[in-house]
Amino acid sequence: TFSLVQSILFRRQLLVIVNPVSGQGKGENLYKDQISPVFEDCGISVNVITTEYSGHAAKFISAADLKKFDGIVAVGGDGLVNEVVNGLRTRSDSQQALHLPLGVVATGSGNGLARSIASYYGESQGYRNNPVLYSALAVARGCVSPVNLAEVSLDGRTSFSFLSVGWGLLSDIDIESEVLRAVGEVRFVIWSFVRLAKFRRYNAELSYIPNDASGSINSRVIINDEFVSVYSTCQSHIGSDMLFAKDAKPFDNTLHLTILPSSTGRFAAANFLFKLLRGYGQHTEVDPVKYVKVKEFTIRCKDKIQGTLTVDGEQVTGEEITVKLCDTPLYMYCM
Template identity: 55%
Template sequence: MTVANESQDTLDHDPKLGHSTLSLASYLLFVRRYLVIVNPVSGQGKGLPTFREKVHPILMEAGVKVELLVTERPGHARSMVSSSNLSEIDGIITVGGDGLLYEVVNGLRCRDDSDRISNIPLGIIATGSGNGLARSVAEYSKEDADYLKNPVLSTTLAAARGKVVPVNLMEVELDGRKIYSFLSVGWGLLADIDVESEVLRAIGESRFTIWSFLRLAKLRHYKAQLSYIPCERVSRDELNGTSRTSLRERDPVFIDGEFISVYSTCQSYIGSDLIFAPKAQPGDGLIHLTYMTKDAGRASATQFLLGIDKGAHLSVSGVSYVTVKEFTIRCAGGINGTITIDGERVTGEEIKIKISPRPLHVFAL
């Protein structure tokens, strides 16, 4: 692996050991090694200085040895993670946004030894423009307020501390290909806006607002079959004072129709400020699916878009919201309109999404 070794002797500073009198042998037993992958162009392009000035000093204090990879191009992180020897690595930290983590997750899951290696703890130092998973994880661990004050510090402390939570992951089958998604799978209105507004990237976040108005003015409908298996978490009994829950499936639903939007997530936040599924819980095994058919009309589509930043979109009339175990979108000859998986554009005739039986393990405070 062509990574720079940023390790440093931290014996005198290791808070886990508390003092510097332990033998080197016992110190080595405790030391953790993290592969840190920095996307230097994420967000405002400050990933590398942020890592060096704010992240690395805290990791060193915590006794973490760092192997550093600074990406040089799209796909670099994925190819390194899918082919490198990770047997000495105790965690992988991304310094960037959801796009960088998407590469790492898919790189890990396509390895021959993925059964063993994909349990490796993942950390996200939020320096991207899209940080949906970092924000969701902060919310799951009730660290929202600290995260909002200082996302880099909050996510770095989580990685340094080393405690992990299981986090939902979706397995997507797209015309026989397998892709992993930890955030969202969308088709139609929202996905169109996300991808098409790229041409206005230079103007920042307001590109979404401008493109939303354009798309609402010329509302499109796309034909397809949507099928899903509704599923909900129900409480079972009280055992030893611990309340237990289990998943209850219902009969499958099939809709052959024209859709304005189908959008799903398995986290609470799909972007730094976009709360799409307020009830999502870490590792709850549920996909939060929304859809609007043609009958919903422009007024509902507008309310839907306006409501997302407050989580009010789910109760808009004409918007169907259901928690599911899996769902499929199918259209012979190819699904029209944009499909996105964690913001990445894909095309195909059939896309099937289900919760992976193997969740991610993400550092959380």
């Protein structure tokens, strides 16, 4: 009887947000069939919200009464996590609310954060065998680890980004290939060929402050060029199968910035994409690709025809974007 009373008193209470359209529309069924039984068997109580439109999760989280919850779980892809995090950001009690443990159960087509968290703890194989079950178990287990978070300022509007900010070639491929969503991740390969055939460079000023491990103050580096691509991550993976920064650690206070300058020709860009898609993290070694660890950076676009700009894999529009690491992390459930 004592343990029964105990398990009722100390049950964890989670707020679960399900994106029913995540990952080709399987989110809701995956939740019912595979995820909810895990939480139930582990004695976790849940309040489930199924989103009805894009932006619903952010709106709900920004005003929800969170007092009774021990954590918030996003059942979806990186887009849903972005909504949850930015919903927390706009709350009047955001400082405390951002200390709540967050979980992500990978039912999306883009699951960079879930895969990164698994890989930090040497659990890539477990994740790859069954991403949904693996990430549901990580939430159920209840261990929490801090991960990097960045603040983005786009033409003066600010938001949080926990995954990536990109501009040019890679973001073009990511967004334009969405017309091929149905074929799965092969769309990146197909669209890489399309983009290499219609090879573009974009005029901009890129400036960044290098992250010096010794803690000394670094001066800003300014580059005016026609860039093929600029892409930064604060996690290791930008998709379930896409390693982007092999040195990234969960809370390393670093933005991993990869630059393809104007001297990058079609052949070098093809080599870069090939190595990126192969997944061993060797794309940053292709000449003349530049990889730098930075604390912050700014892209100021100078072209009328602009490259695609993405934050956490979703398209945004603007002329000037600044990305800065936050001092405070997100606290994520991990294995």
